Amino acid sequence: MEKLIYVEEARKNEIIVAAIDKETPCVLTRRSVRGWQPCKSHLVAIAGTGGRLLVSADAGSELSGATTLAPGERVGLTFRRGHKKCMCATLVLAGRVEVPGADGRNIPCVELQWPEALQELQRRVYHRATPPGRRVHVRFWPGGVAARPEVEAGNTTVLSGVLLDLSAGGIRVLTTEVAPDMFTEGDPIGCAFAPKPRGETLVLDATFRHFEITPDGSVAVGLQFVGLETSDRGRVLLSTLAGIVTDYQRGHARQQREKLAGRFARS
Numbered sequence: 001m002e003k004l005i006y007v008e009e010a011r012k013n014e015i016i017v018a019a020i021d022k023e024t025p026c027v028l029t030r031r032s033v034r035g036w037q038p039c040k041s042h043l044v045a046i047a048g049t050g051g052r053l054l055v056s057a058d059a060g061s062e063l064s065g066a067t068t069l070a071p072g073e074r075v076g077l078t079f080r081r082g083h084k085k086c087m088c089a090t091l092v093l094a095g096r097v098e099v100p101g102a103d104g105r106n107i108p109c110v111e112l113q114w115p116e117a118l119q120e121l122q123r124r125v126y127h128r129a130t131p132p133g134r135r136v137h138v139r140f141w142p143g144g145v146a147a148r149p150e151v152e153a154g155n156t157t158v159l160s161g162v163l164l165d166l167s168a169g170g171i172r173v174l175t176t177e178v179a180p181d182m183f184t185e186g187d188p189i190g191c192a193f194a195p196k197p198r199g200e201t202l203v204l205d206a207t208f209r210h211f212e213i214t215p216d217g218s219v220a221v222g223l224q225f226v227g228l229e230t231s232d233r234g235r236v237l238l239s240t241l242a243g244i245v246t247d248y249q250r251g252h253a254r255q256q257r258e259k260l261a262g263r264f265a266r267s
Contacts, residue, residue, distance in 0.1 A: 004239040005120045007086075012118040015086060016053070019079055020045050028055050028110065029076040029226055030069060035144040035188025036205050036226035039063045043079070044109050046099045053077075053090070053112040054099060068095035069110055076229040077112065085123050087229035088115035119235060121168060124249075125242040128165035128172070132251035136163035136193055138173045140223065144188035144205045151190070161221070163193060166248065168241045170206060170224040174214070178221050183208040189223055195244045202237060204228070 007015065019026075020043045029038045039062035044054040055077070057063040069075065069092045078087040091113040098106040141151050141158045150156040161175030171191065183189070187208040194201045206223035214220050225241075228234035 004235055004242065007118045007120060012115070015081060015118060016115065019043055019081065019086070020053070024079045024081075026055060026077055026079040028063065029078075029230065030066075030073065031227065031230075032067065034186075035146070036207065037066070037186065038207070038224070038226055039066055044099065044107060046101075046107075051114055053114055054097070054109040055112060057096065057108040057110055063110060064108070070095060074230060075112070076227065077115070078229060080123065081120070083123050084120045085126065086118055086120050088118045089230045090115045119229070121238070121242055125168040125245045127245075127249075128167050129245045129248035129252070130165045131163060131195065131248055132254075134197065136166075136195055137161075138163050138171065138191060138193040140173065140189050140191040140206075142183070142187065142189060145190045145203055146188075147190055148203070163195070164220055166195060166241070166245060168225075168238060168245055170209065170222060172220050172222050174218055174220055176219065178211065178219055180211055183211070183221075185209060191223055196247070202240070204237065 023042050023045050025040070025042045027038050027040055029036055041056045041061040041063050044056050046054060055063065071092055071094060073092040074089060075092060076087065076089050078085060080086070092110060093113055094111040097109050097111045099109055101107045138161050139158055140161070141147060141156050143150065143156065147156055151158055159175060159177045161173035161177065164172040164174050185208060189206045189208050190203065191206050192201055192203045204225050205227050206225050209222040209224045212220050228238040
């Protein structure tokens with residue numbers, strides 16, 4: 001089973017400094033009144049800013065048009081390092097600061113507290129995997145996990161479908177209950193499903209990503225998991241998802257080996 005690896009302190013600082021030096025693309029996830037919002041950007045390298053973590057809010061960054069983050073606001077930050085995905089939770093120090101760029105112009109940035117901890121996952125668990133040999137039913141609803149009391153009270157429409165594929169980053173659901181104009185990209189969605197037989201039901205926050213017509217004329221919706229890196233409970237869920245994806249991948253590999261063995265036995 002894939003595990004979420006907690007990086008030791010000295011190595012954590014080395015990884016973050018190297019990512020800053022390369023101005024690595026990153027995703028900053030913040031919680032707003034609309035729910036979790038992932039914003040694509042990149043780290044900013046500025047001479048003489050040791051101990052500061054700066055994320056670009058310049059034009060081209062999804063933070064450029066976002067509502068200014070508040071000092072003390074808790075956010076998640078993820079970036080890639082080779083075959084691994086790095087993630088951490090930290091606090092906003094300043095929602096907007098101007099730092100001098102190499103070309104002499106000022107770059108608007110979000111200033112973050114240096115993370116106290118860093119975790120890593122193998123990027124292969126972010127590859128889609130289908131449940132081998134079984135149907136997994138998914139329930140999902142608008143408003144995110146925060147709207148679950150409304151769901152339980154019967155005040156919110158709950159949609160249903162079947163899991164097409166799963167990764168540590170999200171799911172695709174086959175459904176007949178979603179129209180093309182029902183959601184827009186970024187809408188907060190809550191979802192619940194039990195990915196393993198007789199296993200626990202996972203309840204996760206997601207955002208709506210896409211609507212597509214499958215070759216057989218059915219509808220598939222894509223949901224992206226959000227906010228998992230920002231809390232201990234979320235990181236436990238993320239580790240659980242990674243293990244399930246690995247189990248799915250191994251299950252399919254085992255099925256392929258069995259098929260090959262059957263062909264050789266008949267030849």
